[in-house]
């Protein structure tokens with residue numbers, strides 16, 4: 001990654017932190033990386049270390065106990081905490097990159113940070129443990145103050161060019177995995193675990209390095225939105241793969257659905273539905289516009305879904321009626337997408353609640369340049385939701401014979417990650433996913 005982009009990112013972040021400190025009345029803040037968290041209080045196993053997201057925003061450093069100290073009017077300092085232990089070797093640090101933006105002190109205990117905190121005035125702490133804050137001399141009321149945290153979340157809503165490049169790199173890795181899995185599926189692999197392993201091999205990630213547990217769903221398994229209980233499905237005619245990758249702490253979150261060749265009439269109908277969903281998803285991406293509410297985009301995707309249900313013969317009522325009666329929500333029950341960054345479901349984009357019928361929508365922001373979010377419409381044959389619809393007042397609005405014929409294919413989701421470009425750009429978005437597949 002270009003060092004000048006990282007330096008710009010830190011400059012931007014520091015300016016935002018300076019404003020946040022001033023607005024909340026603190027002289028400084030310790031942004032602590034955290035520590036490995038225990039899996040259970042009854043066991044001595046720990047989860048793989050995940051740095052506190054606010055810390056990862058500053059530095060791609062997976063060293064537990066590290067911290068960034070930001071003081072008003074002073075350059076931010078990274079205290080990189082190297083654990084000298086014969087049990088585990090510390091992961092490699094990209095020092096030249098870090099030093100392009102930050103003052104870096106490699107330390108082996110907390111003493112240097114504690115000394116700096118003690119002469120920094122009123123200091124806030126962002127991190128896992130109250131005890132760690134107290135040991136540094138931070139007052140109890142300055143432990144993760146809500147007003148400051150809200151300002152720091154706000155800084156994560158739009159991404160710097162450095163962050164966008166990290167996500168583009170993550171997308172290229174994930175696209176490699178998706179292509180390899182699609183090939184394995186086409187070659188006849190019908191074990192979800194094997195397909196999962198193909199993905200990890202192709203992306204050179206261990207399971208815990210992926211941003212979330214891969215959803216690998218053959219056939220009817222795709223009707224479970226988060227299918228991670230892998231099995232086999234020798235006859236499956238479809239595969240839904242929702243799998244990502246990370247680069248320097250930043251995520252890609254990609255879903256593709258593939259259909260097998262051949263089969264009978266139902267398989268043909270499913271392939272037509274898949275093509276329709278792919279076109280629908282591209283149409284929604286094309287509608288992204290600065291100033292539009294993300295929720296309005298979600299609503300637009302339901303309007304398009306109403307049309308698709310009519311065109312494919314699933315719906316016996318008009319496109320408008322399919323939206324009004326809630327039919328589109330039987331088949332597409334989740335949100336259109338979410339903000340993406342250090343966290344797969346990134347912070348700061350659901351400050352207001354969506355309307356009740358959109359309760360699972362994770363993004364209610366006004367679309368603005370620099371935001372990165374997913375566009376991921378889906379269409380599924382979920383037994384519980386279909387049973388409810390069949391028992392309801394609008395049971396006649398679906399072609400049940402077609403529904404039953406398509407159930408073995410589970411469902412479809414198509415998910416891209418897009419960066420909103422400034423108004424007046426040649427394109428409305430930079431589609432990180434499409435470019436990664438090119």
Ligand SMILES: [Mn+2]
Pocket residue numbers: 253338374376415
């Ligand atoms: Mn997603």
